[in-house]
Amino acid sequence: MKPSDTRALVLNSGSSSLKYQLIDMAGHDRLASGIVERIGEGPVADHGEALRIVSGELAAAGSGLDDERLAVIGHRVVHGGTRFTEPTLIDDEVVAELEKLVPLAPLHNPANIAGIQVARTLRPGLPQVAVFDTAFHATIPEAAARYAVDAATADRFGIRRYGFHGTSHAYVSRATAALLGKAPDEVNVIVLHLGNGASASAVERGRCVETSMGLTPLEGLVMGTRSGDIDPAVVFHLARTGGMSTDEIDTLLNKRSGLVGLCGDNDMREIARRIGEGDESARLAFDVYCHRIRKYVGAYTAVLGEVDAIAFTAGVGENSAAVREASTQNLRALGVELDPVLNAVRARSPRIVSAAGSRVAVAVVPTDEELEIATQAYSLAAQNRPK
Ligand SMILES: Nc1ncnc2c1ncn2[C@@H]1O[C@H](COP(=O)(O)OP(=O)(O)O)[C@@H](O)[C@H]1O
Numbered sequence: 525m526k527p528s529d530t531r532a533l534v535l536n537s538g539s540s541s542l543k544y545q546l547i548d549m550a551g552h553d554r555l556a557s558g559i560v561e562r563i564g565e566g567p568v569a570d571h572g573e574a575l576r577i578v579s580g581e582l583a584a585a586g587s588g589l590d591d592e593r594l595a596v597i598g599h600r601v602v603h604g605g606t607r608f609t610e611p612t613l614i615d616d617e618v619v620a621e622l623e624k625l626v627p628l629a630p631l632h633n634p635a636n637i638a639g640i641q642v643a644r645t646l647r648p649g650l651p652q653v654a655v656f657d658t659a660f661h662a663t664i665p666e667a668a669a670r671y672a673v674d675a676a677t678a679d680r681f682g683i684r685r686y687g688f689h690g691t692s693h694a695y696v697s698r699a700t701a702a703l704l705g706k707a708p709d710e711v712n713v714i715v716l717h718l719g720n721g722a723s724a725s726a727v728e729r730g731r732c733v734e735t736s737m738g739l740t741p742l743e744g745l746v747m748g749t750r751s752g753d754i755d756p757a758v759v760f761h762l763a764r765t766g767g768m769s770t771d772e773i774d775t776l777l778n779k780r781s782g783l784v785g786l787c788g789d790n791d792m793r794e795i796a797r798r799i800g801e802g803d804e805s806a807r808l809a810f811d812v813y814c815h816r817i818r819k820y821v822g823a824y825t826a827v828l829g830e831v832d833a834i835a836f837t838a839g840v841g842e843n844s845a846a847v848r849e850a851s852t853q854n855l856r857a858l859g860v861e862l863d864p865v866l867n868a869v870r871a872r873s874p875r876i877v878s879a880a881g882s883r884v885a886v887a888v889v890p891t892d893e894e895l896e897i898a899t900q901a902y903s904l905a906a907q908n909r910p911k
């Protein structure tokens with residue numbers, strides 16, 4: 525990597541999609557971005573084929589994978605277990621360790637590894653950095669990270685709270701501090717990342733102390749297709765009484781639950797439209813979704829003691845004024861008061877939407893996981909630059 529190499533490519537491999545962004549780190553300009561969907565169906569056979577398509581799109585945008593100015597490829601990796609709590613330069617040993625983590629993230633890690641392997645084949649010698657969803661949550665104290673299950677069993681199988689969406693929680697908590705005109709270590713923030721997956725975190729003076737996702741990204745808030753918190757005995761009941769297999773229950777809770785399970789739609793825009801038409805199951809799905817968020821805001825207020833801001837982010841958090849309103853209603857006892865007019869304004873920049881007298885600021889802060897991954901990957905590559 526030469527000082528003139530200022531470009532970072534970020535790859536976010538999902539189970540059936542590959543998102544990419546090429547960013548010039550000198551001015552944070554987005555040079556190219558896109559998504560290849562339906563991997564595994566039809567013409568896009570696998571992640572290798574998907575990355576070849578990305579490579580073609582990059583070349584068409586004037587900066588292919590062979591671009592000399594490319595300094596690093598940053599990969600989003602969902603599960604880093606207890607081993608990976610920092611951005612990590614990828615080599616064979618790291619890939620072998622990632623393989624060992626597949627049982628903890630069967631939906632996410634195999635796709636991440638596939639993306640890494642193909643990228644390494646296409647650009648051998650170029651630094652490739654893994655940036656982990658779990659990393660920002662490594663600071664969660666044991667009292668919050670441990671599940672109250674038999675300790676020997678928990679240790680043997682790695683059962684503990686890892687948390688996910690960490691790059692988003694890190695980025696948004698810092699951006700929220702900046703919006704308040706403070707340094708990250710001067711504020712306590714509750715971050716609500718409400719996208720397809722959804723999670724909450726409590727960030728105390730820049731350090732994460734609690735988060736809603738657990739061993740896997742299934743726990744916590746209600747999501748597009750995932751149940752979030754349920755009584756674990758639901759699983760035994762479905763197995764014993766419903767005769768369902770472990771895989772069937774896994775699919776039910778991860779893919780056929782949440783908003784889609786409650787009303788048949790997982791897109792909040794469609795749910796809002798149906799509510800407008802008086803649809804009762806859409807209304808119920810919305811109410812269950814927002815009730816869960818309110819409950820977490822209350823719990824995380826107790827965890828933090830003092831809260832400076834609640835930040836809404838990701839697709840739903842940034843765009844749905846109705847969700848922000850319903851999930852912060854009747855929180856005056858906690859010092860939270862929304863300004864309905866500010867909350868209804870549509871904008872793309874970070875902004876405060878609480879009333880002037882609200883003790884806790886309510887903020888809408890667009891997330892930028894790709895920039896966060898690029899920044900961390902680029903910085904590690906620069907540190908490892910041959911002298
Ligand atoms: N204008 C909008 N109003 C309400 N919800 C929206 C709007 N735009 C996007 N969303 C919601 O955002 C979700 C996607 O969030 P996003 O953060 O992009 O997800 P991910 O990155 O996890 O795929 C959609 O499923 C939809 O429910």
Ligand SMILES: CC(=O)OP(=O)(O)O
Nearest residue numbers: 602688689720721741
């Ligand atoms: C970890 C996780 O839930 O990611 P996503 O929201 O991309 O599904």
Ligand SMILES: [Mg+2]
Nearest residue numbers: 719838839893
């Ligand atoms: Mg997203």
